[in-house]
Amino acid sequence: MPVNKKILELQEKREQVLLGGGEQAIEKQKAMGKRTARERIMALLDENSFNEYDLFVEHDARDFDMDKKSLPSDGVIIGSGTIYGAPVAIFAQDFTVAGGSLGLMHSRKITKIMDHALKMRMPLIGINDSGGARIQEGVNSLAGYGEIFFRNTISSGVIPQLSVILGPCAGGAVYSPALTDFVFVVDKISKMFITGPEVIKTVLGEEISMEDLGGARVHSEVTGNAHFFAMSEEECFEQIKKLITFIPWNNGKKAKMFEPGEPKPEYNIDKIVPEDPTLPYDVKDVIRAVVDNSDFFEIMQLYAKNIVIGFGRMGGRTTGFVANQPLEMAGVLDVDSSDKAARFIRYCDAFNIPIITLVDLPGYLPGVDQEHAGVIRHGAKVLYAYSEATVPKLTVILRKAYGGGYIAMSSRHLGADFVFAWPSAEIAVMGPEGAANIIFRKEILSATDPDGMRKQKVEEYKAKFANPYVAASRGYVDAVIEPSETRKFLMHSIEVSENKVMVMPAKKHGLPPF
Amino acid sequence: MDNQNTFGILNIDTTLYKTRITKKFQNRKPYQPADPRIILSFIPGTVLDILVEKDQKVRKGDDLMILDAMKMQNKLKCSMDGIVKAIVVKKGDKVSKGTVLIELE
Numbered sequence: 001m002p003v004n005k006k007i008l009e010l011q012e013k014r015e016q017v018l019l020g021g022g023e024q025a026i027e028k029q030k031a032m033g034k035r036t037a038r039e040r041i042m043a044l045l046d047e048n049s050f051n052e053y054d055l056f057v058e059h060d061a062r063d064f065d066m067d068k069k070s071l072p073s074d075g076v077i078i079g080s081g082t083i084y085g086a087p088v089a090i091f092a093q094d095f096t097v098a099g100g101s102l103g104l105m106h107s108r109k110i111t112k113i114m115d116h117a118l119k120m121r122m123p124l125i126g127i128n129d130s131g132g133a134r135i136q137e138g139v140n141s142l143a144g145y146g147e148i149f150f151r152n153t154i155s156s157g158v159i160p161q162l163s164v165i166l167g168p169c170a171g172g173a174v175y176s177p178a179l180t181d182f183v184f185v186v187d188k189i190s191k192m193f194i195t196g197p198e199v200i201k202t203v204l205g206e207e208i209s210m211e212d213l214g215g216a217r218v219h220s221e222v223t224g225n226a227h228f229f230a231m232s233e234e235e236c237f238e239q240i241k242k243l244i245t246f247i248p249w250n251n252g253k254k255a256k257m258f259e260p261g262e263p264k265p266e267y268n269i270d271k272i273v274p275e276d277p278t279l280p281y282d283v284k285d286v287i288r289a290v291v292d293n294s295d296f297f298e299i300m301q302l303y304a305k306n307i308v309i310g311f312g313r314m315g316g317r318t319t320g321f322v323a324n325q326p327l328e329m330a331g332v333l334d335v336d337s338s339d340k341a342a343r344f345i346r347y348c349d350a351f352n353i354p355i356i357t358l359v360d361l362p363g364y365l366p367g368v369d370q371e372h373a374g375v376i377r378h379g380a381k382v383l384y385a386y387s388e389a390t391v392p393k394l395t396v397i398l399r400k401a402y403g404g405g406y407i408a409m410s411s412r413h414l415g416a417d418f419v420f421a422w423p424s425a426e427i428a429v430m431g432p433e434g435a436a437n438i439i440f441r442k443e444i445l446s447a448t449d450p451d452g453m454r455k456q457k458v459e460e461y462k463a464k465f466a467n468p469y470v471a472a473s474r475g476y477v478d479a480v481i482e483p484s485e486t487r488k489f490l491m492h493s494i495e496v497s498e499n500k501v502m503v504m505p506a507k508k509h510g511l512p513p514f
Numbered sequence: 515m516d517n518q519n520t521f522g523i524l525n526i527d528t529t530l531y532k533t534r535i536t537k538k539f540q541n542r543k544p545y546q547p548a549d550p551r552i553i554l555s556f557i558p559g560t561v562l563d564i565l566v567e568k569d570q571k572v573r574k575g576d577d578l579m580i581l582d583a584m585k586m587q588n589k590l591k592c593s594m595d596g597i598v599k600a601i602v603v604k605k606g607d608k609v610s611k612g613t614v615l616i617e618l619e
Contacts (some may be wrong), residue, residue: 203583204558205608278531280521305536329539330524330531362526368545402527434527 017055017072021096029096034167034189035233037077037092037100040127044237045081045090052079054112059105064136071097074105075130078113080122083244086256089117092127095167099131102173106134107144114151121250123160125240128177129167145172152179157350159250162240165190165216165226166233178225181347182243182299185216185226186236192219192226220302224336227299242297246311246318247351254352255318261293269483273360277400277426283308283323283331283358286398290356290487292316299344304336305329309344314356315491320348323358324409326399333405334365335378342381342512349389354494357386357410360399362431379408380513386414388510392497394490397421397468397477403430412476417500418493420486421468421477428470432462550593553616559583561607561615570598578616581609594618 018038020026026036035043041050059066059074075097080089091110093100110126117124133141155161156179163177164184168191177183177192185192193214200206200213212218219226228243230236248255267289273281288294291312298310305328310321322341324331333341348355364370364379386393386408394417395410406427410416421427429435437444440457447453471477481489522535562582566572576592599619603609 204610206558206610278529280531280533305534326531326533328534329536330526330533332524332526362529362531365539366526367542369542372545431527431529433529437528 014055020072020094021098025096032189034095034129036096037094037127037129040164040166040233040237041077041079041081041090041092043234044125044240045083045088046085049081050079050090051081052077054078054109057105057109059103059137061103061134061137061140063138066136069098071103073097074103074109075100076106076109078109080113080116083241086244086249087120087122088125088244089113089120089122090125090127093130093167095129095131098134100129100167101131101134102141102144103134103137104140104144107141107148110144111147111151114148114155117159118151118155121159121252123162123244123247123249124155124180125162125164126176126180127164127166128169128173129165130173131168132171132173142172145176148176149179152176156181157251160247160351162243164236164240165192166236167191168210170194170196170214174225182227183219183225184228184230184236184240185219186230186233187216189233190216190219190226217302220300222303224300224303224340229302243311246297246313247353248318251351257316258292258313260313260316263289263291263487264294267294269486273398273422273424273483275424277360277424277431280327280330282327283325283360283398286358287312287321287323290314290490291319291321296321300340304334304340306331306334307337307341309341311353314354314487314494317494318353319494320344320353320355321358322355322410324361324405326360329365331361332363332365333361333379333382333408334370335373335375338375338378338382342378342385345382345385345389346512349385349391352391354392354394354497355389355410356490357393357395357416359395359397359401359406359409361402361405361409362400363403363405377513379404382408383414384510384512386410386416388504388512389415390500390502390504392494392500393417394493394497395419396486396490397425397427399424399426400431401425401427403428412478417497418489419477420479420481420489421472422483422486423468423480425468425471425477425480426462426466427468427477428465432458432466435465436461551596551599551618552614553578553590553593553618555581555590555609555611555613555615557581557583557588558610559588559608561603561605561609562587564601564603564605566598566601566616568598568601572596572598572618581615590615592618 075094078091091113161180162182163180174192191210220229228239269289272285287296296312306325308323308325412419436457444450444454468480521532524531524533560582562580564579565577572592573595577589579590581588596618600617602614
């Protein structure tokens with residue numbers, strides 16, 4: 001069969017462009033331990049599912065001899081494909097072509113696939129690997145960034161947006177990931193900052209490596225800009241694929257149902273939480289003791305560890321978990337943990353994912369640094385996020401729920417649909433020691449044995465208030481349950497909340513305490 | 515990871531909790547009230563010009579120094595009536611945020 005000459009011509013054209021920046025540039029990319037943009041897309045998407053668009057797009061910049069330069073595909077690959085059958089739109093910047101720099105046509109390609117993702121209501125994945133703006137294109141490249149940010153914002157809460165940082169992402173470019181739902185970083189490969197080490201050195205004389213300034217670890221542990229940390233690109237792609245299984249394709253859908261499975265028997269829910277409220281334990285074990293197959297997918301594992309967030313499934317349905325972590329900083333709420341929790345609660349609400357909150361906290365972290373860092377404003381985000389959320393909200397009070405912390409952690413008063421408490425729950429305005437010191441101040445001070453009296457009064461207070469029954473007698477707690485009944489109660493609550501309707505007053509948008 | 519198995523004690527409302535203490539919490543700076551006698555750089559930059567001399571009498575609101583930062587020539591104003599006790603930096607010095615520039619008395 002004779003092959004049509006025109007088809008041959010297409011094949012040749014394709015082959016030329018598919019090489020990206022050429023063999024030398026590809027070798028350089030590999031030497032940095034990085035895959036090429038195309039390899040990344042292939043590794044992430046289902047086999048043979050990728051359809052590429054705009055392969056033959058070229059820039060038409062003329063200044064600074066740009067008219068003599070050909071940049072294949074203008075340094076970015078766009079298209080759509082599937083991950084475990086879920087449709088996704090994707091773009092990947094190609095560092096081998098002019099350092100993945102963003103010029104006008106490069107950005108036009110990105111905004112094209114973004115518009116497509118929004119119109120088709122499917123998740124968008126952006127792989128960032130770019131030296132920044134293409135300086136030769138001047139304000140056109142700034143325009144490009146702005147048009148991307150605008151679309152990130154418009155799409156926010158409509159389609160899931162995932163950003164994968166697999167190289168440098170500096171200057172204005174960092175704001176696209178920052179506007180998306182989840183940011184993935186890889187150790188030693190990802191670098192994000194507004195001003196790089198060079199500028200900092202020139203202006204301030206301070207020397208710092210890229211890694212220490214804005215490496216993957218920094219953004220996962222210190223800044224909270226990244227949500228998923230991986231040691232390799234492979235691990236990162238596995239995380240993305242797993243996340244995609246937990247979230248719906250858009251805000252009009254629910255996440256895909258999975259076959260339910262019992263938690264593993266090694267997580268014995270009766271034995272995890274120590275009776276003494278001052279002793280630590282790993283709250284993730286409690287989550288693993290209630291979710292399907294004990295499979296808990298944690299988000300922001302390394303940041304503000306005093307609160308735990310992530311996804312699991314209850315009876316096959318995706319569920320968001322928010323839990324105080326007594327293992328870290330006694331599980332207090334502070335500026336960072338409030339930020340972390342509030343954002344996740346709003347994510348779940350936007351994408352129809354029920355929220356289960358596990359409560360065990362002594363309250364807010366005291367300190368000048370916290371107050372001056374704005375713990376009022378940041379703490380308020382948690383109240384706002386829970387109150388505003390219309391998805392099913394389930395709360396289990398495991399142990400301590402004191403003061404403002406009790407109110408903040410998805411209490412009945414903020415609209416929780418179901419509130420359960422274990423017999424070990426202590427729902428009170430503050431811890432017994434603090435409360436006794438205030439209420440019985442006179443008795444303690446005037447006693448012949450103040451310490452003995454204090455102890456006695458603390459015990460009195462504990463016996464009277466450090467339990468779930470006062471709250472249960474008011475109906476603030478719907479049921480006091482045994483730990484081993486937790487999964488059953490939660491599964492049932494989620495099942496009966498399937499068609500929850502909650503109408504909020506009409507407004508343009510609220511004003512959360514950002 | 516650091517301090518994975520070492521527990522500390524955190525005091526919340528006089529109750530002592532056994533828990534891991536974060537580095538951030540351990541390294542937090544103790545609060546120090548602002549001292550009007552110390553002029554600090556409010557922004558990292560370069561000392562472009564010093565407009566006063568040691569032992570000079572100054573009044574609140576006087577210009578003390580020009581700090582070049584973020585492509586702006588920022589005037590540093592005097593925070594109290596007094597005398598210049600010491601000028602800690604010299605023309606051309608690069609200073610980071612919070613560096614002591616001038617001491618007054």
